[in-house]
Amino acid sequence: MKRAIIFLILITFLIASIGCSYEDINRVIFVITIIIDVDEHEMVHVYLELFHAYRSNKENSEMGQRIIMKETGSTIGEALDKVNKSSSQKLVYSQNKVILFTEKAVKHGIDDFLDFLIRDQEMILRPYVAVVLDDPVTFLQTDIKQNEFIGLFLFDIFDRPLSFLVPAHQQFFQEINRREMGRNVTFMTAIKLNTEIFHPKITKASYAILENDKLAFFIEDREILMGMTFILDTVNQGRINIPHPNYEDKLAFVLILNSKTATSIEYDGNKIYLKKKISVKGTLDDAQGGLVLDKATVPKIEEFTKEEIKRSCLKAFNKFKDEGIDVFEIREVFNRVYPTIDIDNPLEQTELMVEVDVFIEGSSGLTDFNSQNIKYPTF
Amino acid sequence: MNLSKKEIYHKKYNNRMEFLNKEFKGSFDFKCRELQLEMGKACVVYLDSIVDANYISDYIIRPLINMELKVADVKNVKFELYSHIVETVNHEIEMIEAVLAGNTIVLLDFCEEILSCSGRKFQVRAIEEPPTETVIKGSREGFNENVTVGCSLIRKRLKDSNLKLESIFVGDKNNQVIVMAYIEGVAPQKIIDYVKKEINNIKNDYVFHQNIIEERLKTKYTAFDTVGYTEKPDILVSKLVEGRVGIIMEGTTFAIFAPYFFVENIIMADDYYLNKYGQNYFRLVRWISALISLTLPGLYVALTTHHFSLIPSIFVFRLAVLRAGVPYPTIVEIVIMMFFFQVLREAGVRLPQAIGPAISIVGALILGDAAIRSGLASNVTVLVVALSAISLFLIQSSMEPYLFGVILF
Numbered sequence: 124m125k126r127a128i129i130f131l132i133l134i135t136f137l138i139a140s141i142g143c144s145y146e147d148i149n150r151v152i153f154v155i156t157i158i159i160d161v162d163e164h165e166m167v168h169v170y171l172e173l174f175h176a177y178r179s180n181k182e183n184s185e186m187g188q189r190i191i192m193k194e195t196g197s198t199i200g201e202a203l204d205k206v207n208k209s210s211s212q213k214l215v216y217s218q219n220k221v222i223l224f225t226e227k228a229v230k231h232g233i234d235d236f237l238d239f240l241i242r243d244q245e246m247i248l249r250p251y252v253a254v255v256l257d258d259p260v261t262f263l264q265t266d267i268k269q270n271e272f273i274g275l276f277l278f279d280i281f282d283r284p285l286s287f288l289v290p291a292h293q294q295f296f297q298e299i300n301r302r303e304m305g306r307n308v309t310f311m312t313a314i315k316l317n318t319e320i321f322h323p324k325i326t327k328a329s330y331a332i333l334e335n336d337k338l339a340f341f342i343e344d345r346e347i348l349m350g351m352t353f354i355l356d357t358v359n360q361g362r363i364n365i366p367h368p369n370y371e372d373k374l375a376f377v378l379i380l381n382s383k384t385a386t387s388i389e390y391d392g393n394k395i396y397l398k399k400k401i402s403v404k405g406t407l408d409d410a411q412g413g414l415v416l417d418k419a420t421v422p423k424i425e426e427f428t429k430e431e432i433k434r435s436c437l438k439a440f441n442k443f444k445d446e447g448i449d450v451f452e453i454r455e456v457f458n459r460v461y462p463t464i465d466i467d468n469p470l471e472q473t474e475l476m477v478e479v480d481v482f483i484e485g486s487s488g489l490t491d492f493n494s495q496n497i498k499y500p501t502f
Numbered sequence: 503m504n505l506s507k508k509e510i511y512h513k514k515y516n517n518r519m520e521f522l523n524k525e526f527k528g529s530f531d532f533k534c535r536e537l538q539l540e541m542g543k544a545c546v547v548y549l550d551s552i553v554d555a556n557y558i559s560d561y562i563i564r565p566l567i568n569m570e571l572k573v574a575d576v577k578n579v580k581f582e583l584y585s586h587i588v589e590t591v592n593h594e595i596e597m598i599e600a601v602l603a604g605n606t607i608v609l610l611d612f613c614e615e616i617l618s619c620s621g622r623k624f625q626v627r628a629i630e631e632p633p634t635e636t637v638i639k640g641s642r643e644g645f646n647e648n649v650t651v652g653c654s655l656i657r658k659r660l661k662d663s664n665l666k667l668e669s670i671f672v673g674d675k676n677n678q679v680i681v682m683a684y685i686e687g688v689a690p691q692k693i694i695d696y697v698k699k700e701i702n703n704i705k706n707d708y709v710f711h712q713n714i715i716e717e718r719l720k721t722k723y724t725a726f727d728t729v730g731y732t733e734k735p736d737i738l739v740s741k742l743v744e745g746r747v748g749i750i751m752e753g754t755t756f757a758i759f760a761p762y763f764f765v766e767n768i769i770m771a772d773d774y775y776l777n778k779y780g781q782n783y784f785r786l787v788r789w790i791s792a793l794i795s796l797t798l799p800g801l802y803v804a805l806t807t808h809h810f811s812l813i814p815s816i817f818v819f820r821l822a823v824l825r826a827g828v829p830y831p832t833i834v835e836i837v838i839m840m841f842f843f844q845v846l847r848e849a850g851v852r853l854p855q856a857i858g859p860a861i862s863i864v865g866a867l868i869l870g871d872a873a874i875r876s877g878l879a880s881n882v883t884v885l886v887v888a889l890s891a892i893s894l895f896l897i898q899s900s901m902e903p904y905l906f907g908v909i910l911f
Contacts (some may be wrong), residue, residue, distance in 0.1 A: 147832050148806040149825035153818065176822035185826035187819055217811035218818055247811055275815065 146213055149176050152190070153218040156274030157250075158259045159199065159236050160225040167236065168195050169202040170259045172274050174218070189271060191263050199239045216245045220278035222295060223255040224311070226338070234336035241299060248296035251281040254331040254338075256315040265316055265323045276325065281312070288349040288361035288379065290330060302336065305455035306468075308448050309333045313341060334448050342442075350439025353401055353432055354451055354475075356384035362408055365427035368420045370412055377428050377483065378408035388453075388460050395466075395473040397440075397453060401432060402480045416485050429479040440475040447471070508542075508612065515543065515611035521594055522547055526601075537566055541574045542612035552604040554623035561585045562606055562619050574612040583608075587620035599677055626651060632733030632755065637772040641736040649681050649752040655735035656683060656750075660742065664688070670701050673709035680715070683738070683748040683757075690745060697747045697760060712751040712758050719760050730762030737771055767897045768792065791893035798890045799836050802883070806832050824880040835879050839887040842869060847891075 156172035173190040192209070196202035207214060222240065224233055240246050255262055263273060270276035281292040292312045293301070301309045315328040329343040330351075342348060352358050360379060367373035385400040407416055407424060414420060443450050449470045457469045466472065505513070519534070526532035531551040537544045544566055548558060561584035569582045580588050585606075591597050597607055597616050604622025629651065632644030645652045653667050664686040671677045680701065684694055700718040709715075712731075721728040730746075732738055733755050738748050741759045748759045768788045773781045805813055806821060813821070828835055846865035850858045870888070873879045 145807040145831075147825065148810065148818065148822045149828065151810075151822075153810070153822070155815075174819055174822070176819070176826040178827040185823045187823045187826075215810060217809075218815050220815070249811075278815075 150212055151215040152210055152212045154214055154216050155218055155272050156221050156223065157219060158223045158225065158255060159228050160259050161228045161231045166195050166197060167199055167202055168193060169199055170263055171206060172263060172272060199236050216247060219247060219250045220274040222250045222252050225259055226254060226256055229254050229331055229333060229338040232337040237299065250295050251278065251292055252295050252298050252311050254311050254313040256313055256328060262316060267325060268322045285359040286361060288352045288358060290348065290351050290355055291357040305452040306449040307335050308450045310450060332448060332450060339446065339448055346435045347439045347442050350435035353382065353384060353436050354399055354439060358382035363428055363431050365424065365431050367410060367412065368423040369414065373411035375410035375414060375424065376408045377405045377424060380404045380406060386456065388456050390461055390464065395457060395469050396476050397473050398476045399436065400478045403432065404482050404484065406484050421483050424483050425481040428481045432479045433477045436477045437475060444470055511614055512611045514614065515609055518594065518609055519545060525598055535563065539566060539569060541571050545609040547601060547607040547609065549601055552624055553606060553621050557621045558606055562608065562621065576613040576615040579610065579617065583619060585619035585621060589618045591616040591618045624648060635732065635734050635771055640772050640775040641734065643735055644733045645735060645755050645757055647753050647755055649679055649750050652750040652757065653681055656739055659735060659739045672701060672704045673706055675707040676709065678709045678752055680749055680751045683742055683750065685742050688745045689747050693747055710753060712749060712754055712756065715749055716758055726764055728762055729758050729760045730766060731756045731758045734771060788896045791896040795890050795893035798886055799840065802886045803832050803836055821882055824882055827877045828880050829877065835883050836887065839879050839883055843887055843891050
């Protein structure tokens with residue numbers, strides 16, 4: 124009996140082991156960046172930035188090297204198969220940090236590529252997605268000083284908490300979730316090379332708005348991006364320029380410390396009212412010509428900030444309403460609240476109502492010590 | 503032929519002498535001191551190596567010589583002897599057992615009875631701090647090989663009339679004395695009866711180590727200890743107070759107690775003497791290290807062969823580079839390094855104390871470094887195996903780490 128049990132355990136262990144694919148960490152090549160491009164013949168070009176660990180017999184030491192590979196196929200899968208043919212070791216996608224689409228690819232439509240990226244078991248859902256505005260070869264050959272791997276550099280940029288009032292960078296799973304909701308409107312950060320001064324740099328240039336997986340337009344307008352951020356409730360930190368409370372020709376800057384946007388929707392049978400209640404906490408960051416933060420100035424700053432936020436939100440909303448692109452997922456929100464009412468494009472009937480509440484804090488919450496009933500200790 | 507009483511006693515005396523000489527033939531320390539008393543002959547029999555010679559001279563031989571008996575009665579002889587224990591032995595076999603136990607036998611040719619007097623003096627080691635259970639704060643007394651000393655250390659701490667110290671003899675030929683300690687009314691009667699039954703069922707000729715008892719008391723088909731052991735009387739006392747049954751055996755420094763639970767591996771002797779918050783933290787550390795020791799090598803193999811996505815990128819690349827020159831799969835690498843460690847540990851334990859640390863240095867510095875340089879293992883593998891091995895030793899029981907080591911494999 125004992126022998127039978129031991130035998131069974133061994134067999135189970137062996138079967139379980141055979142089912143798994145074990146590859147030692149030094150016997151694989153890690154994919155860090157995937158760039159997907161498409162040409163006029165609708166052939167898919169896949170560019171890969173790879174990490175390969177090897178032992179150099181020449182140097183007599185262990186090394187890691189960056190490899191760039193490119194293959195073409197009618198699908199991504201075919202192109203990757205070709206890459207595998209010229210690779211000494213198996214490609215592993217667990218460290219894939221970014222999936223980049225070229226401008227041509229987003230114009231063509233990313234739906235042709237998404238199925239492979241979602242369905243393939245080796246692929247992961249964590250990478251950030253972005254649009255690259257440059258030629259992929261030039262882009263990958265650029266020597267970035269901050270990191271020798273462009274994928275890792277981009278991951279650092281995207282993964283860092285936002286310190287600007289721009290929409291959050293999208294990860295692959297967010298992108299595919301968003302496209303399933305509402306009217307399939309998504310957005311991606313667009314990046315480009317900047318070779319103008321000193322070393323080449325990669326910078327966030329604009330945002331690509333995609334409708335039905337195809338590029339609708341790029342947005343560069345700072346105010347629209349700020350409005351989008353407040354409406355989509357993705358504010359982390361950022362600065363808002365407001366008029367100086369004391370001088371007409373000067374500016375002051377408010378640093379947004381945190382913000383929360385509550386959304387509600389109402390339908391009166393004729394119009395849809397999208398209500399956004401934005402609560403902002405900020406502090407005065409900087410003012411041209413200086414500023415005394417006193418009882419009279421703080422309400423002014425709060426008022427200017429409110430106006431600025433409100434204006435940006437309305438500008439962003441009107442831009443998308445004019446373009447007919449439901450980036451704020453109004454249809455999704457409307458369907459959740461009014462599941463029985465079927466309106467094909469609720470955006471056309473929607474009006475944005477913004478209510479902003481701003482609290483400006485100083486170095487201390489207490490700005491007027493004289494009028495406060497403070498009891499000082501007596502000795 | 504009718505013999506008088508005196509003749510019968512004299513004959514018995516001679517037969518007993520003959521029996522003793524035959525039994526102890528070849529034992530240099532067997533001594534018979536024959537005395538001519540007023541009433542007849544007497545013989546003082548003992549083993550010289552385990553008795554106190556002065557005690558025998560002063561408290562047994564001297565009173566016998568000075569004895570002035572009017573009636574040849576064993577009761578009167580008993581009254582005359584100064585020895586603090588004088589018992590009557592009824593059988594020759596018991597007589598032999600008494601001599602072997604360090605008692606002094608007094609044979610008289612004018613009485614039928616045999617007298618057994620105390621006077622034993624075994625060589626005992628001083629009470630020292632046990633090397634396997636050192637504490638920062640707390641009692642430093644440890645058991646020695648003497649069962650009486652062990653009992654005295656327990657009694658010193660537990661002044662309770664309910665404390666029972668029952669002696670049981672095991673081993674058909676060597677009659678080893680063991681003492682079963684428990685507190686009546688605290689220890690469950692079921693456990694007391696079970697332990698007694700198991701001890702009485704031991705049918706070995708010779709019993710030298712309590713491992714035989716331990717084996718009988720242990721739960722079957724488990725790799726973990728279900729019987730605990732300690733070298734410290736304060737720990738044994740604390741276990742007795744909790745209702746356990748303790749067993750002390752002549753000739754060993756360890757006292758065993760039952761039942762024993764897995765969680766006790768994590769509890770250390772000085773946990774109760776030091777700051778409770780600090781010690782709770784260290785208990786947590788011990789639990790974590792038990793977990794590390796069991797799972798770290800497996801986790802490492804799983805992460806570096808399959809679940810790469812769970813490792814931060816920077817570390818993945820570093821791991822890949824560090825392993826680039828290693829020709830074997832990770833699992834083989836781990837097994838090799840763990841085998842190295844087992845060899846080193848076994849060597850460290852078996853070697854004399856003076857050479858042991860040297861072996862540790864050779865193992866840690868030279869072998870580890872050489873294994874990396876030769877491409878047999880990567881730095882991280884050595885780190886993982888070393889951490890797992892060190893974590894093993896945070897577990898209290900000296901046997902448990904070995905067991906964990908085996909499970910690890």
